[in-house]
Amino acid sequence: MPFSRLKSRLARTHNAIMGGIQAVIGNNTRKDSMESLEEALIRADVGVTTAMEIVDRLKEGFRWDEESLRQRLSDYVYDILKDVEAPLEIPYGTRPFVIMVLGVNGVGKTTTIGKLASRFVTRGKSVLLGAGDTFRSAAIEQLEIWGQRVGCPVVKHSQGGDPGAVAFDAVRSAISRNTDIVLLDTAGRLHTKVNLMEELKKIKRVVSREVPDAPHENLLVVDGSTGQNALNQAKLFNEAVGVTGIVITKLDGTAKGGIIIPIARELKIPIRFIGVGEGVDDLREFHAREFTEALI
Ligand SMILES: Nc1nc2c(ncn2[C@@H]2O[C@H](COP(=O)(O)OP(=O)(O)OP(=O)(O)O)[C@@H](O)[C@H]2O)c(=O)[nH]1
Numbered sequence: 291m292p293f294s295r296l297k298s299r300l301a302r303t304h305n306a307i308m309g310g311i312q313a314v315i316g317n318n319t320r321k322d323s324m325e326s327l328e329e330a331l332i333r334a335d336v337g338v339t340t341a342m343e344i345v346d347r348l349k350e351g352f353r354w355d356e357e358s359l360r361q362r363l364s365d366y367v368y369d370i371l372k373d374v375e376a377p378l379e380i381p382y383g384t385r386p387f388v389i390m391v392l393g394v395n396g397v398g399k400t401t402t403i404g405k406l407a408s409r410f411v412t413r414g415k416s417v418l419l420g421a422g423d424t425f426r427s428a429a430i431e432q433l434e435i436w437g438q439r440v441g442c443p444v445v446k447h448s449q450g451g452d453p454g455a456v457a458f459d460a461v462r463s464a465i466s467r468n469t470d471i472v473l474l475d476t477a478g479r480l481h482t483k484v485n486l487m488e489e490l491k492k493i494k495r496v497v498s499r500e501v502p503d504a505p506h507e508n509l510l511v512v513d514g515s516t517g518q519n520a521l522n523q524a525k526l527f528n529e530a531v532g533v534t535g536i537v538i539t540k541l542d543g544t545a546k547g548g549i550i551i552p553i554a555r556e557l558k559i560p561i562r563f564i565g566v567g568e569g570v571d572d573l574r575e576f577h578a579r580e581f582t583e584a585l586i
């Protein structure tokens with residue numbers, strides 16, 4: 291995906307923030323005009339505390355010039371985002387490398403698995419998908435469609451089955467086939483009475499019994515268009531099961547993409563990828579510099 295496409299996909303959040311900068315510069319009275327930027331940042335879901343801090347920093351040595359204000363905001367945001375730039379590395383010799391994909395329902399887990407599988411296969415890796423979301427049969431079918439599309443096997447049980455047993459079979463099957471990477475789908479919700487976090491812990495235990503150190507990555511998917519909810523989910527999942535990497539999806543078509551800033555700042559967990567569309571190629575490795583340049 292060329293940079294121009296990334297930029298156009300992030301346009302709504304970009305426009306929201308730039309609107310704030312233009313309001314500051316266009317304000318003739320100048321008194322308190324930085325408030326317009328603070329409000330714009332809050333509207334872009336940067337969060338109240340972070341927005342206030344950014345604006346306080348920008349007030350120091352402020353020059354009445356749109357480009358210098360944009361540049362300083364960009365530098366500040368880059369400073370926060372660079373700390374969570376750590377692309378997912380598959381260490382040589384770790385086989386199978388097990389990635390457990392977590393997140394509440396509808397955030398884009400299964401789609402992200404499909405995109406990731408395609409990415410890995412393109413890079414010459416063998417991939418196996420585990421249909422650990424046994425909550426609904428459509429979820430299993432959706433994963434199978436991705437498997438066919440990308441050309442990788444899918445290990446599944448029937449709907450309502452035990453996700454731990456699916457994880458077990460997936461990992462065992464990967465070991466016997468000498469597969470490089472296992473992507474485990476999980477449910478975002480469960481039938482009442484079953485605790486999601488307990489279920490996820492159980493899957494982790496099952497996997498780690500078969501492959502030491504696995505799952506090697508607990509990849510949390512959050513929907514960037516839900517703003518503060520995404521931040522709250524990240525905190526909850528991290529406390530309950532431990533998150534080693536984050537994917538922020540649906541950054542296209544939302545003005546709330548500023549949520550990436552508090553997610554980076556408060557969790558300090560690597561952001562591995564961003565989702566900027568529904569297509570197979572619409573998953574991009576997260577790089578702080580280009581992301582900041584596309585955003586601001
Ligand atoms: N615009 C956009 N849509 C996305 C993106 N990622 C996923 N989607 C869409 O979001 C919807 C939900 O995606 P799923 O992958 O089914 O989400 P899930 O987390 O697996 O959901 P459950 O299986 O119900 O828990 C689908 O319509 C996807 O096409 C993205 O980056 N951008």
Ligand SMILES: [Mg+2]
Nearest residue numbers: 399400423429
């Ligand atoms: Mg799903």
